[in-house]
Amino acid sequence: MGDKGSIWLPDAMSTFANEVDALFWFVFWTSTVLFIAVVAAKVYFMLRYKRTDETSVPEPVHESKLLEAAWIVVPTILVLFVFIWGFDVYLKMNTDPTDAYQISVMGKQWAWEFEYAEGVTAFSEMYVPVGRPVKLMMNSQDVLHSFFIPAFRVKMDVIPNRYTSLWFEATEPGEYQIFCTEYCGTTHSGMLAKVVAVSEEDFAAWIAEQSQDLPPEQLGEQLFAQCAACHAVDGSAKIGPALNGRFGTDRKLADGSTVTFDENYIRQSILDPASQVAEGYQPIMPAGYSSMSAKQIDGLVAYIKALQ
Amino acid sequence: MSHAEHHISSIKTLTIVFGGLVFLTVLTVLTAQLDLGAFNVPLALAIATTKAALVVVIFMALKWDNKVNTAIFGIGILFVIVFISFTLFDTLNRGDLTNTTKGTVQDQQIQAEKLQAQEPDASAIQFNRTPQ
Amino acid sequence: MSDSASSSINYLNNDKSIKSWLFTLDHKRIGIMYLIAVSLAFLAGGILALLVRVELMAPGETIMSADAYNQAFTLHAVLMIFTFIIPAVPAVMGNFVLPIQLGAKDVAFPRLNLASFYIYLLGACIALGALVVGRVDGGWTFYTPYSTSVGDGVLFITTGVFVMGFSSILTGLNFIVTVHKMRAPGLTWNRLPLFIWSIYATSIVQVLATPVIGITMLLLFLEKFLHIGIFDPALGGDPVLFQHFFWFYSHPAVYIMILPAFGIISDLMGTFSRHQVSGYKFVALSSVAIAFLGFLVWGHHMFVSGQSAVSSVIFSLITYLIGIPTGVKVINWVSTMYKGSVQLKTPMIYAISFLFTFSIGGFTGIMLGVLAIDIHLHDTYFVVAHFHYVMMGGNVIAALGGLHYWWPKMTGKMYNETLGKIAAALVFIGFNLTFFPQFIMGAQGMPRRYYDYLPEFQSYHLWSTYGSWVLGAGLFLILFYLIASLKSGKKAGLNPWGALTLEWTHTTTPPNPHNFEETPIVKRGAYDYHLAKELFASGGEVSEVVTSGK
Amino acid sequence: MANSHSNHPAHLQHHFVSSEQQFDAAKMGMWLFLVTEILLFSGMFVAYVVYRTWHPEVFLLSSELLNPFMGGLNTLVLLASSFTVALGIHYAQKDNKKGLVINLVLTFLFALTFLVVKYFEYTAKFEHGIFPGAAFDPHGVSHGVDYAMYNVPYAKQFFSIYFVMTGIHGFHVLVGMGLFTWITIRAVKGEFSSEYYTPVENCGLYWHLVDIIWIFLFPLLYLM
Numbered sequence A: 001m002g003d004k005g006s007i008w009l010p011d012a013m014s015t016f017a018n019e020v021d022a023l024f025w026f027v028f029w030t031s032t033v034l035f036i037a038v039v040a041a042k043v044y045f046m047l048r049y050k051r052t053d054e055t056s057v058p059e060p061v062h063e064s065k066l067l068e069a070a071w072i073v074v075p076t077i078l079v080l081f082v083f084i085w086g087f088d089v090y091l092k093m094n095t096d097p098t099d100a101y102q103i104s105v106m107g108k109q110w111a112w113e114f115e116y117a118e119g120v121t122a123f124s125e126m127y128v129p130v131g132r133p134v135k136l137m138m139n140s141q142d143v144l145h146s147f148f149i150p151a152f153r154v155k156m157d158v159i160p161n162r163y164t165s166l167w168f169e170a171t172e173p174g175e176y177q178i179f180c181t182e183y184c185g186t187t188h189s190g191m192l193a194k195v196v197a198v199s200e201e202d203f204a205a206w207i208a209e210q211s212q213d214l215p216p217e218q219l220g221e222q223l224f225a226q227c228a229a230c231h232a233v234d235g236s237a238k239i240g241p242a243l244n245g246r247f248g249t250d251r252k253l254a255d256g257s258t259v260t261f262d263e264n265y266i267r268q269s270i271l272d273p274a275s276q277v278a279e280g281y282q283p284i285m286p287a288g289y290s291s292m293s294a295k296q297i298d299g300l301v302a303y304i305k306a307l308q
Numbered sequence B: 001m002s003h004a005e006h007h008i009s010s011i012k013t014l015t016i017v018f019g020g021l022v023f024l025t026v027l028t029v030l031t032a033q034l035d036l037g038a039f040n041v042p043l044a045l046a047i048a049t050t051k052a053a054l055v056v057v058i059f060m061a062l063k064w065d066n067k068v069n070t071a072i073f074g075i076g077i078l079f080v081i082v083f084i085s086f087t088l089f090d091t092l093n094r095g096d097l098t099n100t101t102k103g104t105v106q107d108q109q110i111q112a113e114k115l116q117a118q119e120p121d122a123s124a125i126q127f128n129r130t131p132q
Numbered sequence C: 001m002s003d004s005a006s007s008s009i010n011y012l013n014n015d016k017s018i019k020s021w022l023f024t025l026d027h028k029r030i031g032i033m034y035l036i037a038v039s040l041a042f043l044a045g046g047i048l049a050l051l052v053r054v055e056l057m058a059p060g061e062t063i064m065s066a067d068a069y070n071q072a073f074t075l076h077a078v079l080m081i082f083t084f085i086i087p088a089v090p091a092v093m094g095n096f097v098l099p100i101q102l103g104a105k106d107v108a109f110p111r112l113n114l115a116s117f118y119i120y121l122l123g124a125c126i127a128l129g130a131l132v133v134g135r136v137d138g139g140w141t142f143y144t145p146y147s148t149s150v151g152d153g154v155l156f157i158t159t160g161v162f163v164m165g166f167s168s169i170l171t172g173l174n175f176i177v178t179v180h181k182m183r184a185p186g187l188t189w190n191r192l193p194l195f196i197w198s199i200y201a202t203s204i205v206q207v208l209a210t211p212v213i214g215i216t217m218l219l220l221f222l223e224k225f226l227h228i229g230i231f232d233p234a235l236g237g238d239p240v241l242f243q244h245f246f247w248f249y250s251h252p253a254v255y256i257m258i259l260p261a262f263g264i265i266s267d268l269m270g271t272f273s274r275h276q277v278s279g280y281k282f283v284a285l286s287s288v289a290i291a292f293l294g295f296l297v298w299g300h301h302m303f304v305s306g307q308s309a310v311s312s313v314i315f316s317l318i319t320y321l322i323g324i325p326t327g328v329k330v331i332n333w334v335s336t337m338y339k340g341s342v343q344l345k346t347p348m349i350y351a352i353s354f355l356f357t358f359s360i361g362g363f364t365g366i367m368l369g370v371l372a373i374d375i376h377l378h379d380t381y382f383v384v385a386h387f388h389y390v391m392m393g394g395n396v397i398a399a400l401g402g403l404h405y406w407w408p409k410m411t412g413k414m415y416n417e418t419l420g421k422i423a424a425a426l427v428f429i430g431f432n433l434t435f436f437p438q439f440i441m442g443a444q445g446m447p448r449r450y451y452d453y454l455p456e457f458q459s460y461h462l463w464s465t466y467g468s469w470v471l472g473a474g475l476f477l478i479l480f481y482l483i484a485s486l487k488s489g490k491k492a493g494l495n496p497w498g499a500l501t502l503e504w505t506h507t508t509t510p511p512n513p514h515n516f517e518e519t520p521i522v523k524r525g526a527y528d529y530h531l532a533k534e535l536f537a538s539g540g541e542v543s544e545v546v547t548s549g550k
Numbered sequence D: 001m002a003n004s005h006s007n008h009p010a011h012l013q014h015h016f017v018s019s020e021q022q023f024d025a026a027k028m029g030m031w032l033f034l035v036t037e038i039l040l041f042s043g044m045f046v047a048y049v050v051y052r053t054w055h056p057e058v059f060l061l062s063s064e065l066l067n068p069f070m071g072g073l074n075t076l077v078l079l080a081s082s083f084t085v086a087l088g089i090h091y092a093q094k095d096n097k098k099g100l101v102i103n104l105v106l107t108f109l110f111a112l113t114f115l116v117v118k119y120f121e122y123t124a125k126f127e128h129g130i131f132p133g134a135a136f137d138p139h140g141v142s143h144g145v146d147y148a149m150y151n152v153p154y155a156k157q158f159f160s161i162y163f164v165m166t167g168i169h170g171f172h173v174l175v176g177m178g179l180f181t182w183i184t185i186r187a188v189k190g191e192f193s194s195e196y197y198t199p200v201e202n203c204g205l206y207w208h209l210v211d212i213i214w215i216f217l218f219p220l221l222y223l224m
């Protein structure tokens, strides 16, 4: 398993990806054959019956009812066949095995948050065990998002006020891209993450490691993954200001006042971003982070404070 | 054109139809007071449809009009039915596979609150006792 | 031959004042005014498209910020869809040609016709007002709750779309009545040009579907303004319901875009093969079949939206069925050339390119309709490529064919045939270069509406951008030589293509203000070339105009 | 119109061949327009049906707040106005100008009555904080009804739908009143006869449709 991709499709890394691909290739090649037939006939007629005599008026061709009927019946059969096949695979893709390992996914502008039953929370990297069905229970905090892993051929919209879910079973260890495919605002294209598929043992080890209490700074570093779409830590301005080397300096605000970039300012910026807008920036930092726990905020503050 | 003569509805016809419409209105109001269980809605809709049909056929004279106009009207109604029924296929069956939940998060919360109201648990009782 | 006095008076020169244009009730002049407005919209939308392409040449910021990009593609789509492609063929060529092809003096309701033009202008201006007011964000689909949470630009766009909807409805209504009630004596349904059949089918869709976008826009407006809670999940509303509302209009709307193109292609195939269009009845009725089936498939845009599987299955099944009547058309167009007499003038070159590009668009549409495959392809560049292949490669290429075909009739001038062919080639090559790579990167997983992307997609994006320049060059060349032809073009003959429909055989070039000297009496079908041999007996250009029954 | 022929009646536009053709065309156009109106309202009906099937108990509860007496009265008023329009057309066909004008005026007055009743209904709702959308906040007590009791989840949706539906319908009534004013003036001037009364007939068709919509709105909103 784990078929190599082609120019058309990325590597197929989930259990049903190959079935989707088989269907894709069937439709692809039938269409190609039909298409070439149409184009070939067109080009041939165009050249063969090119007008040479301006006065010629060709007689109408006697139309064959049989031929006309065949053009209707044959494609209909073809199309019904594809429909049934497509439906079958669709059912499989959308009915999760009952023994699936469950992960909660929260989509928010513009990051993914993964919550494991063991109490572990992760951003930007979703660890999953290989060879075991995984089910994602997904929900959005703000607007529509869509969760897409090309290598697994899965995609599902993530909706506020309703849970949607998808499942897959990774076939090989590796890192695979996660995209957000429902337009969700400014940094829609930055709402990325990775699936990290690892063996069962590695997965268990990872969970165990994550469950330990991290020192605040490290916790902050992990959490910062969801801020990275807008904040650089290398001094370059993105949608939001860079956050390194700022601690203790003066910060000019959009309303003209100046404050010190200290712990309180950072905390305030996270809990209520609109209250103190940095000069030269739009007040578009999401307010959703106010739901973070005190521990998480302390972690972030510690992390930002230490950034050089 | 064959139907150069326009149909003229007599005052008598119009009055009878009007009387029928009033009667049916009273009937809807009355039947709505009865408790017919699941039948209340279909009955009210059936009466409304009858009334609408009377207006269309006689007042709007579709009965004597060009058949094309009847077709136009019929197609319009048909597509309203398509719109409603195809949307209902979705909304009534939401969550038929495991890729979505049936209810919304809000519904689940309401449900949970209802259950809690029936059987107050320890924390709820305590809450009630806290002096406010 | 018509007498010389009437051939010198035509709809263009009978009254040259500005007022006579702005208040004209003449369907031909209204058609020309639409042509100008719609071309400007295309130009504006196209320039935005070129900017979008430049931005996508490289990952990260190239020429604009993320917000600017998001507004650029939204505005590109809104302009292209609502101000350009929906009115393009029906309101321009439908208006100009349809009454003449029917042998009528005008459309049934000329005042309504002028009103639709001004309503269209008003709607377009309101939509553009969004530019002044602020953010136009969210894509042309306006999915809630995003659309109700961003700036006021969306309010203007929705109002604009609402207003333009009326224009579209009135145009459709006008044409349906005109086709039913204003046909010349002898012009039975079986003799109608196929262009008329397809405009007729289009009009049905316009009348039935457009009101729903009206109410959708109104509800969206109220949702944003009053928070009525129908679509916004935060208030207990259902965002998927909004998608039903939106696509109940917008899927049928894609047939508003493509059916008129089908009509043009049928006419072009018949004329330039000088041959009866094969399977006339099938081609005619399949337009109506497509129009009706088109109402039953909207949910294929919602396979991963969380809608129920029951509806996904129904929508998927019916989606395939649309391929059948469309296939009937494609195959009949190809076989029209069989044993015909094919002349490769510029319009015919567009028709031939159309067969190529539209078929690719159609087949990829079928792929998207397959439930399991669409899960992977949905909202990737594969979809972007699909719809540009059907809209740009289908509608626009056909419309360019139609424009070249009727240009002599509209203006009385011939364009430069050599430049015409060069431009057609540029458009064809540029178009495929722009959009074919998008299929591949889409299947590889490149999501749409992405300002920034992973480096592995760059080579595809680069080719696509180069392609858009070739395409743009072709289109600007067309603009250039068409305008040049107005000044220096050769005078057009009465029937330069040897066509048999009434606008070529029974009126002057350009047509006289009331279309005909006398109401024509039709004695043969639109493509019965074998019954009109004498017209072609002398060879060369057909220059005879029949003033009464042929 | 350059080539109008002397034997053509005044109302015949130049691009039509006969009055018959013009009349048929106008009427067909009107029917098509009615269909667009039906589809416009269909969106509201879809919203209604969806939310009703999801939350039937909330809809039942909320509809208690609507006054079926007022709704019923308005139904009768609209039916009567449909009747007078039909009579008006009858008189037009019979060349009875007086009958026509009287009935048109009656229709206008019925329409006005409808809106006045609606006005009282709306203000009674507004007083108790029943608004469409975010402002929805039922409160206060009147006639022994405690409005605050009705502040349940999804009641907001019911009233949003109620206000949008009846609002759009009311707007159509208003447009109808404009149309009848125009038609009445023309009728008084004697522009209509059994030969030509297309505008009367088309306004009538429009008005009947407004009536039909209400025929459905009434039971759906007020009674169940």
Ligand code: HEA
Pocket (backbone or CB within 6 Å): A034, A038, A075, A076, A078, A079, C141, C254, C255, C257, C258, C300, C301, C319, C320, C322, C323, C324, C326, C327, C328, C330, C331, C358, C359, C361, C362, C363, C364, C365, C366, C368, C369, C370, C374, C377, C378, C379, C383, C386, C387, C390, C391, C394, C395
């Ligand atoms: C002019 C406009 C136009 C046209 C004509 C079409 C035509 C079709 N479209 Fe397309 N479509 C769009 C415009 C159009 N579309 C747009 C704008 C979107 C995206 C909107 C957005 O999200 O922004 C879209 C998206 C879209 C989707 C949703 C994809 C997604 O978001 O996941 C789907 C899915 O089913 C689809 C299917 C089809 C099909 C089956 C046809 C069929 O009608 C095609 C039929 C034609 C053929 C099949 C070719 C010719 C046939 C033969 C030669 C005979 C043999 C054929 C067979 C046996 C199959 N389209």
Ligand code: HEA
Pocket (backbone or CB within 6 Å): C039, C042, C043, C045, C046, C047, C049, C050, C052, C053, C073, C074, C076, C077, C078, C080, C081, C084, C085, C138, C139, C140, C141, C384, C388, C391, C392, C396, C434, C448, C449, C450, C451, C464, C468, C471, C472, C475, C476, C478, C479
């Ligand atoms: C009619 C519809 C239409 C047309 C014609 C086009 C034409 C083009 N489109 Fe667009 N496009 C859409 C409808 C259309 N598009 C829609 C609906 C979307 C989805 C938006 C969304 O996600 O919400 C989209 C999105 C879209 C994207 C994806 C953006 C994203 O997802 O991030 C891209 C990217 O390449 C693109 C590119 C182009 C290009 C290069 C052209 C070129 O073909 C343009 C070429 C045109 C010109 C260069 C102008 C030249 C014109 C003249 C000189 C006037 C001449 C006049 C006469 C000849 C009379 N379009």
Ligand code: CUA
Pocket (backbone or CB within 6 Å): A107, A108, A109, A110, A144, A145, A146, A180, A181, A182, A183, A184, A185, A188, A189, A191
């Ligand atoms: Cu989240 Cu796009």
Ligand SMILES: [Cu+2]
Pocket (backbone or CB within 6 Å): C250, C251, C254, C297, C298, C300, C301
């Ligand atoms: Cu579609």
